[in-house]
Amino acid sequence: MNNVNSQEAGAESDLELAVRLAGEAGRQLMEMRAHALREDVGPTELKNSGDALSQAFLGRELSMLRPADMVLSEEALDDASRTTSPRVWIIDPLDGTREFSEGRHDWAVHVALWCAGRLEVGAVALPGLGLVLNSGTEAPKRMPLEGPLRLAVSRSRASELVKALAERLDAVLVPMGSAGYKVGAVVRGDVDAYVHSGGQYEWDSAAPVAVAGGYGLHVSRIDGSELAYNQQDPYLPDLLVCRPELAATLLAHIAQIHQAAEPHMSGLNKDGMYAR
Structure with missing residues (x-):
């Protein structure tokens, strides 16, 4: 940045x-x-x-x-x-x-x-x-991936999307608090990815995304499109932050999960995304 x-x-x-x-x-x-x-x-x-x-x-x-x-x-x-x-x-x-x-x-x-x-x-x-x-910190050298994939999730309950991802990838769910803390956990290497699909606003992710990008992490929406800020409607419902080498795999599995989901399935919100 x-x-x-x-x-x-x-x-x-x-x-x-x-x-x-x-x-x-x-x-x-x-x-x-x-x-x-x-x-x-x-x-x-x-x-x-x-x-x-x-x-x-x-x-x-x-x-x-x-x-x-x-x-x-x-x-x-x-x-x-x-x-x-x-x-x-x-x-x-x-x-x-x-x-x-x-x-x-x-x-x-x-x-x-x-x-x-x-x-x-x-x-x-x-x-x-x-x-x-x-965001001004030089991206550190990350240790190679070892063991099961670690996904940051909400303390209250993991979204259906994240649970489906964990099942497909044999990943471990790591509960923790705020969105900023979850992104910070990816930045610090405590987890490997944060996948959110339950609805957020620009203020929930702007600073964390700027920081994650500065550290060389992948940041996008869960369909792979770019995150847009300073929009008329600040609602920005979903987010993917992960180690760059995981992005293609996670995006592919997310797309497959969405393709398999029935539109009337309980837990889908108005954007067609899995609610928290």
């Missing part, structure tokens, strides 16, 4: 800004949660407070430091005119509110920049691990 800097020479670059904002938002959320858990704050209040805190911080910083840019966020009203802007920050202030409220580590903060038709930079903070993954 290119590191676009709309500011004068010597100023904080877009990538540096994304990394700093994601990391600082994560730090503030960790502090808030520690205090709230000591005070026995309920999970609903903690979720809402976390969303509000991170949104306020990210929105304020972006407004001050990139005033000409627009922002698409899960936690703010959408301005339809953003689709005419050449630069749009796509953020998820707290990805994985359930995990955050339960004191778990598998949640994330997403900060990405879409510029002139593509994702340019992205940062995914994993505060529970003390990490900020970013």
